[in-house]
Amino acid sequence: MASRSGLLAKIRAQMACGVRDVSGNTQQLHALIIPSSDEHQNEYLPEFAKRRQFVTGFSGSNGTAVITSTKAFLFTDSRYWIQAEQQLSSEWTLMKSNALGEPSPASVLKKELKNTEVVGLDPRHFQHIGYVNLASSLKQVGVRVVRIQENPVDVIWQENNRPLLPTSRVFPLSLEFAGKSVLDKLNTTRDAMQANGQSAVILFALDDIAWLFNLRGSDVECNPASTATLFADSSRFDPSVASHLDGVASIQPYDDFYNDLPQVTKKLAELGKISVGSKCPEAIWCCIPDGKASRDVGPVELLKAVKNDTELAGMRRNAHIRDAVAQCAFWCWLEEQIENGVRNISESDAAAKIQNFREQQQHYVSLSFDSIAGVGSNGAIVHYKPEFTTGMFLVVMEDPKTAALIDADQVFLLDSGAQYLDGTTDVTRTVHFGEPAQDEKVAFTAILKGHISLSTAKFPKGTTGRTLDSICRSVLWRYGLNYGHGTGHGVGSFLNVHEGPMSISCYPRADSNPLEEGNVVTIEPGYYCSGKFGMRIENVVIAVASETVPGFIEFEPVTLVPIQAKMIDQSLLLPHEVYWINEYHAKCREVIGAELVKQGLYV
Numbered sequence: 001m002a003s004r005s006g007l008l009a010k011i012r013a014q015m016a017c018g019v020r021d022v023s024g025n026t027q028q029l030h031a032l033i034i035p036s037s038d039e040h041q042n043e044y045l046p047e048f049a050k051r052r053q054f055v056t057g058f059s060g061s062n063g064t065a066v067i068t069s070t071k072a073f074l075f076t077d078s079r080y081w082i083q084a085e086q087q088l089s090s091e092w093t094l095m096k097s098n099a100l101g102e103p104s105p106a107s108v109l110k111k112e113l114k115n116t117e118v119v120g121l122d123p124r125h126f127q128h129i130g131y132v133n134l135a136s137s138l139k140q141v142g143v144r145v146v147r148i149q150e151n152p153v154d155v156i157w158q159e160n161n162r163p164l165l166p167t168s169r170v171f172p173l174s175l176e177f178a179g180k181s182v183l184d185k186l187n188t189t190r191d192a193m194q195a196n197g198q199s200a201v202i203l204f205a206l207d208d209i210a211w212l213f214n215l216r217g218s219d220v221e222c223n224p225a226s227t228a229t230l231f232a233d234s235s236r237f238d239p240s241v242a243s244h245l246d247g248v249a250s251i252q253p254y255d256d257f258y259n260d261l262p263q264v265t266k267k268l269a270e271l272g273k274i275s276v277g278s279k280c281p282e283a284i285w286c287c288i289p290d291g292k293a294s295r296d297v298g299p300v301e302l303l304k305a306v307k308n309d310t311e312l313a314g315m316r317r318n319a320h321i322r323d324a325v326a327q328c329a330f331w332c333w334l335e336e337q338i339e340n341g342v343r344n345i346s347e348s349d350a351a352a353k354i355q356n357f358r359e360q361q362q363h364y365v366s367l368s369f370d371s372i373a374g375v376g377s378n379g380a381i382v383h384y385k386p387e388f389t390t391g392m393f394l395v396v397m398e399d400p401k402t403a404a405l406i407d408a409d410q411v412f413l414l415d416s417g418a419q420y421l422d423g424t425t426d427v428t429r430t431v432h433f434g435e436p437a438q439d440e441k442v443a444f445t446a447i448l449k450g451h452i453s454l455s456t457a458k459f460p461k462g463t464t465g466r467t468l469d470s471i472c473r474s475v476l477w478r479y480g481l482n483y484g485h486g487t488g489h490g491v492g493s494f495l496n497v498h499e500g501p502m503s504i505s506c507y508p509r510a511d512s513n514p515l516e517e518g519n520v521v522t523i524e525p526g527y528y529c530s531g532k533f534g535m536r537i538e539n540v541v542i543a544v545a546s547e548t549v550p551g552f553i554e555f556e557p558v559t560l561v562p563i564q565a566k567m568i569d570q571s572l573l574l575p576h577e578v579y580w581i582n583e584y585h586a587k588c589r590e591v592i593g594a595e596l597v598k599q600g601l602y603v
Helices: 002-017 051-056 078-087 105-112 128-139 152-157 182-195 206-213 240-245 254-269 299-305 309-339 347-359 376-380 438-455 465-477 575-598
Strands: 031-034 064-068 072-076 093-096 118-121 144-147 198-201 273-275 364-367 372-375 411-416 418-420 427-432 458-460 488-490 499-504 520-523 526-529 533-536 539-545 552-557
Touching: 002 031, 002 051, 002 064, 002 152, 031 051, 031 105, 051 064, 051 152, 064 105, 072 078, 072 105, 078 093, 105 128, 118 128, 128 144, 182 198, 182 206, 182 299, 198 254, 198 299, 206 299, 254 273, 299 499, 309 347, 309 418, 309 427, 309 539, 309 575, 347 364, 347 372, 347 411, 372 376, 376 411, 376 526, 376 533, 411 533, 427 533, 438 465, 438 520, 438 526, 438 533, 438 539, 438 552, 438 575, 465 488, 465 499, 499 520
Parallel strands: 031 118, 072 093, 118 144, 198 273
Antiparallel strands: 031 064, 064 072, 364 418, 372 411, 411 427, 458 552, 488 499, 488 520, 520 539, 526 533, 539 552
C-alpha cells in the first residue's frame, strides 16, 4: 500500500499548491471529491477512467472518495462493504452509505472543513443535481464548492502508466438484431421531443447513443457501446459506419464537444427546452442557457427501455436459450468434477469455464459483466470478483492471495451473463455439491419463495418498482432475512446489463418510473451471511400484458436454468409455489433440453 500512500500525498500537495478552475483561476483546495463516474456517467468504466479505483485501490463499481488535507473517506453501499474493508489501506475510512445514521459526504465535509474553505470537483464527472445539493448544503457553513478544470488525479495518473484511451472498432448493428432503423428511431425520438416541447436532446450516455444510432463497440468492458455520438473519433469507425449513418447523422471531432456546445445550445434554446436527462453532468448543464435544460428522463432512455418485437424475440427465443445451454453444460461439468473427487477447481476456474461454454454459442460477443463466483464466505461479498488462483486453468500471479476452491462442503454462488448480438443475459444460481445445512436450506427457500412471489405477481399499469420490491422482500422478512441491494434492474438488448430508467428497489429512485410492457428486468432476491455464505436467485423476465386481468401486467421468465432442488426445504413451500417450480423446470426441460439435443450436448 506504500504506493497508494504516496498518491494521497501527491494529491494533497497539488490541492495545497492550487488547481485551475473552469474560469481559469487558481484555487487552493481543502478537499477533493472523486466519484466513480466518468464523462458519460458509465456504471462500468473503461480502464483509463477508473480514477477513484486508482486513488483508493477499491475496485467496486460504486463509491465516492473524499480527500481532505488530513483524512480520506470512501463512501459505498452495502454491496461492497466487505470488499472495501479488505481492499482499503489504513489511511482510508470506510463510510457505509445507506446505513442507518451513517453520514453523507456533505455532512462529513461540514464537520471537517471551516468557513471560507474550498471543495473541488470535476464537473465532467459530477451530476448536476449532486453538485447543486452539495453546494447548497456546504454553503450553510460557509464552505465553497468549485468546478475544477485541472483534475489532480489525471495529472498524477499520467505519471503512473495510466491506461490509454480505447481504440476498439465501432461497428453498425444490423436491422436483423436492432429491429428498427436509425431513421425510424430518430423520427420516434423527434415525435417525443415535440410532444414535450423540446428542441433538442443532448445524449452523453453511451448506451443511449449506441441504441439510437444502431452502433456497437467495446470501449467499456462487457458493455457493447462506444464513445461516439455526433461528436466522435471517426478514425475508429468500421468502414461500413459511414454509409450506415449517411443522411441521418453528421460526425464532428469528439474533442470539439465542449467547445461547440455553448453556441449550439444558445441557438437551440430559442426553440424550446433542451433535454439532458436526470444524470446530466454539471459540465454540460453549465453550457445551457438558464431555465432551458430539462432534467426529466430523456426520450431515448424511455424508448430504449421498451424493447421492440425483434429485441424481445432475441431475448425469448435466441440469446437466453443459447445462454441456458451453456449454463447447463457448465453445471453438468462442474457437478461431475466434484462427484469424481476433483478438488482443485477454483472460483476463477469456474468463471473461466462458464465463459468458455458461452464462447461456443452462436452470436456470442463478450461477457455482460465480470462473473461473480463466490465459495462460502466469499459469496457474502455481493459483487465479489476472484482475481488470483492456483487451480486448474489460471497461473499464480504476484499477489499471494488465491481464489477459493470449490468443494462439497460449502455453498457456491455464481452470477454471470453474456452479450450476444441478439440479447443480453444475467443469471445467478446458488448450489451446494454436498449436503446443505438446515439454516442454508431455510435461507435459500425463503429467497426462492420471494422470487416466486414477484415472478407470479399481477399488477396494474403505472405500478413502480418500489411497490414491486416489497412483494418480494416482505417474504424474506417473515424469516428475519433481508438484503441490501435492489430486487431487480433493467437489462439492455445487446447493451448495458444494468439499464434504466426503471428498477425494482426499496430505494426512492425506484418510484420515479413505472414498469411498462416490453421492459426487460431481473428478479434477484438474496441473503448474505457474513463469514459463512451468500445466496441469490436471479432470472431475467419480460413485463407483458396479463393474460387473465385486463389492464394489468405480469412477468414472463426468459431465463431457463434449473434451480437446485436439494437446496430447497420443501416443508416451507405452499402448493402454488410447488406448482411454479415444477412448471418452471418442465419448461426448462422442454425448451433447453431440445436445444441441448439439437447441439449434440445431450442424447
